Amino acid sequence: MGFRILGLFFLLPFVLGLMNATVDGIDTNLSSGGPIWSTVKEEENLVPNDKQYNGDLDGGFSSLEGMLQWAISHADPAKLKETAEVRQQLSASELNKRQMELKELMEEIKVPSDAELMKIAISDLNNSSITLEDRLRVLQELNVLVEPIDNANDFNKLGGLVSVTRELYHPDPSIRTTAAWILGKVCQNNLVVQQQVLELGALPLLLKMVKPNFIEEANKALYAVSALIRNNLAGQELFSAEDGDLMVQNILRNSSIDIRLQKKALILLADLAQSQLENARRSELPFLSDRDLLKSVVDLIATSTDLDLQDKVLVAIKSLLQLKTTEALVLKDFCALGDALNKMKQLLLNVMVDEFQRDYAMDVESLRSEVEYIFHRKLLK
Numbered sequence: 001m002g003f004r005i006l007g008l009f010f011l012l013p014f015v016l017g018l019m020n021a022t023v024d025g026i027d028t029n030l031s032s033g034g035p036i037w038s039t040v041k042e043e044e045n046l047v048p049n050d051k052q053y054n055g056d057l058d059g060g061f062s063s064l065e066g067m068l069q070w071a072i073s074h075a076d077p078a079k080l081k082e083t084a085e086v087r088q089q090l091s092a093s094e095l096n097k098r099q100m101e102l103k104e105l106m107e108e109i110k111v112p113s114d115a116e117l118m119k120i121a122i123s124d125l126n127n128s129s130i131t132l133e134d135r136l137r138v139l140q141e142l143n144v145l146v147e148p149i150d151n152a153n154d155f156n157k158l159g160g161l162v163s164v165t166r167e168l169y170h171p172d173p174s175i176r177t178t179a180a181w182i183l184g185k186v187c188q189n190n191l192v193v194q195q196q197v198l199e200l201g202a203l204p205l206l207l208k209m210v211k212p213n214f215i216e217e218a219n220k221a222l223y224a225v226s227a228l229i230r231n232n233l234a235g236q237e238l239f240s241a242e243d244g245d246l247m248v249q250n251i252l253r254n255s256s257i258d259i260r261l262q263k264k265a266l267i268l269l270a271d272l273a274q275s276q277l278e279n280a281r282r283s284e285l286p287f288l289s290d291r292d293l294l295k296s297v298v299d300l301i302a303t304s305t306d307l308d309l310q311d312k313v314l315v316a317i318k319s320l321l322q323l324k325t326t327e328a329l330v331l332k333d334f335c336a337l338g339d340a341l342n343k344m345k346q347l348l349l350n351v352m353v354d355e356f357q358r359d360y361a362m363d364v365e366s367l368r369s370e371v372e373y374i375f376h377r378k379l380l381k
């Protein structure tokens, strides 16, 4: 509902009013337009999100100067010029006095904080009589507001997790999709939030949302699943208990599915295997060494010429190979990993002919030969 924007429009007449006050008879009209509420920022990712909040992202202003610049750039240029000319005639001390007055006024008028905005949004979500359109807009606003890590923590304290998790049951797919996206964001690298979202029972709901028929929903849900269980052993066990591995296999085996989903599924597998390796414990996720799962990963090599996909397949295999419970012979005989790696080598050599893809293909080839080496060493054991 653009509360922040409303806040600005509330402020601007004061700013411009003060400008007017410096020159009699000139009225400065606002031209159209305003800070655009940046709605859907494309592609979340799972790299550690240590980027701090950038005040410009959401159309807010981090400083008085920023706000003034915005006001000036949206005012009528001819009149501003006139204003500036009159301003030049004002003495320095007069000008200074005006600026001080403006500054004091701005400090008096409180721009709502992110926490206040989130509170309003959450209470709107709690209101069952708002329209579907408003509900979606409120969720999109929250999706922007929760970006900074501090806000993710506040969001939890304000009861946002309960309200947003509840939206996963909503009959409208866009509502569910945006809710999943928000949950994914707030869970990233935040053990406390992960734990609470798990306790609210979101994981089984999110897993059910990863269906191939609604691609956007499936993408955001899978993103949220990954964020929820990343480096979280309790979450990983629940994922296993809820047959998350079958969901992964269904995605990897479906040759007509969106490739982004396959890539996300591969990253998830690689993460899970890595997490097992780092925790150096007996595998409590036996599915990671399951022959059908391994085969679904290896078989992907033959289905696509997308280098990024091949790269992600290799990253996953590299971690899976290193698990104690993964058997080299299963990979050799049941999955035909040796043949697949040879085929990939051929593909990469062909791609290297294209000078625009050469460097990338060489990087992938270097990973491929590393995987081959680990595989052969494991076979010898």
Ligand SMILES: *[C@@H]1O[C@H](CO)[C@@H](O)[C@H](O)[C@H]1NC(C)=O
Pocket (backbone or CB within 6 Å): 119, 120, 122, 123, 126, 158, 159, 160, 162, 163
């Ligand atoms: C919204 O509802 C949740 C769950 O019922 C509650 O915990 C939270 O305090 C409510 N928040 C607001 C702002 O209404």
Ligand SMILES: *[C@@H]1O[C@H](CO)[C@@H](O)[C@H](O)[C@H]1NC(C)=O
Pocket (backbone or CB within 6 Å): 127, 128, 129, 130, 131
């Ligand atoms: C809930 O939303 C309706 C429709 O927008 C509004 O009339 C009502 O005041 C809201 N209730 C609360 C408690 O905010």
Ligand SMILES: *[C@@H]1O[C@H](CO)[C@@H](O)[C@H](O)[C@H]1NC(C)=O
Pocket (backbone or CB within 6 Å): 212, 213, 250, 254, 255, 256, 257, 258
């Ligand atoms: C495979 O993906 C396509 C496209 O997303 C979908 O329509 C189809 O139902 C999926 N097949 C299976 C067996 O899940």
